[in-house]
Amino acid sequence: MKNKIIVHKFSLGAFDVNNYLIYREGASRAILIDAGEDPFPILQKLEALQLELAYLINTHGHGDRIAGNREILERTGAQLFIHEKDAPYLTDPQLNLSAFLGMELTSPPPDRLLQEGDTVELDGLQLSVRHTPGHTPGHIVLVTNHQAFVGDVIFAGSIGRTDLPQGSMNQLIDSIRQKIYTLPDDTVLYPGHGPNTTVGQEKRTNPFVNG
Ligand SMILES: [Zn+2]
Numbered sequence: 001m002k003n004k005i006i007v008h009k010f011s012l013g014a015f016d017v018n019n020y021l022i023y024r025e026g027a028s029r030a031i032l033i034d035a036g037e038d039p040f041p042i043l044q045k046l047e048a049l050q051l052e053l054a055y056l057i058n059t060h061g062h063g064d065r066i067a068g069n070r071e072i073l074e075r076t077g078a079q080l081f082i083h084e085k086d087a088p089y090l091t092d093p094q095l096n097l098s099a100f101l102g103m104e105l106t107s108p109p110p111d112r113l114l115q116e117g118d119t120v121e122l123d124g125l126q127l128s129v130r131h132t133p134g135h136t137p138g139h140i141v142l143v144t145n146h147q148a149f150v151g152d153v154i155f156a157g158s159i160g161r162t163d164l165p166q167g168s169m170n171q172l173i174d175s176i177r178q179k180i181y182t183l184p185d186d187t188v189l190y191p192g193h194g195p196n197t198t199v200g201q202e203k204r205t206n207p208f209v210n211g
Contacts, residue, residue, distance in 0.1 A: 005125060007190065008045055011084035012036030015064045018192050020043060020149055021053075029054040032078070033142060033149045034192065035068030042068070043075055053078040054122050057114075058107075059192060060139040061089020062164075063098035069107035079111035081093025081120065083131060085138025087113055096110055097164065100150060130179040134172025135160035141179060148199075149190045154180060156189075156197035161206040175207050 004025040011018055011028040023029065030051045032042060034056070046053055058065050061082060066089070070204035073080055082090065089096040090107040098105035114120070116131035120142070127142040127149075135152045139160075142149045152160035154176050162169040179187070185200030202209070 003124075005031070005147060007147070009040055009196075010036070010039075010045075012038060012041070013022045013064060013067060016193060017064045017067075018190065019193075020190055021069075022125065022144075023051060023071075023122075024124040027125065028052060029123050031055045031057060031120070031125065031127070032072065033057050033190075034059055034065045034069065034151070035072045036064060037067035039068030039072050045137070046076065047146055052076070056080050057089075057127075057140075057142060058086070059141065059149065060097050060136040061086035062136065063093075063096040063101065063103065063105045065097075065151070065192070066090060066096060066107045067103075068104055070121055073108050080108060080111045081112045081114050083129075083138035083140045084113040084115060085133070086136050087138070088137070089138075095165070103167065108181075131174035132179050134168050134170075134175045135164075138168050138205065139175075143183065143187075146184060146186060147188050147190065148180065148183060150180060151192040153191075154189065154197075154202060154206070154209075155191045155194050156201070157206060158194075159206070160192075170192075171207060181209070 093099035118129040
């Protein structure tokens with residue numbers, strides 16, 4: 001069956017940041033969602049599968065998401081996508097919080113700015129962009145058929161932090177209710193940290209949204 005979406009999950013760096021390499025079964029090009037520090041295992045996997053990386057999409061601009069951007073982009077020639085409101089994070093270590101860890105991280109600039117309602121399309125794989133502010137102003141989740149890559153918006157049994165600069169708890173809860181809980185219950189959620197979950201599971205049990 002050639003319609004299957006293949007998802008490889010990588011947990012990278014000191015913060016165990018989940019990165020997802022995805023492609024349509026049988027395709028020769030892939031998309032990477034987020035790039036944590038020391039992304040060597042991702043490069044290795046691309047080579048092992050003989051896949052070309054076409055796009056790197058950052059769910060948001062925090063340092064732990066973009067730490068591997070430069071290496072991935074330089075080694076693969078992929079294009080970088082991010083929401084327009086988080087684009088400034090790429091080149092500002094204060095905004096992306098790396099300055100507070102003494103790292104002064106920056107990324108190359110984006111090739112495309114994404115907005116609510118956009119579609120990213122590659123070799124039969126279609127990702128629709130939903131703008132989900134709250135953790136950062138330009139956070140996005142990427143939705144394909146019964147699968148959603150949700151970054152730091154929602155986790156299994158938890159939600160993203162809103163105590164960081166430009167965070168908003170009200171916005172985050174609205175984003176979850178309007179942009180994630182409106183997906184079918186069997187939609188698999190691939191979060192930025194920790195194990196996968198589903199929309200139905202979180203609707204039933206997530207104490208931060210239901211309480
Ligand atoms: Zn974050």
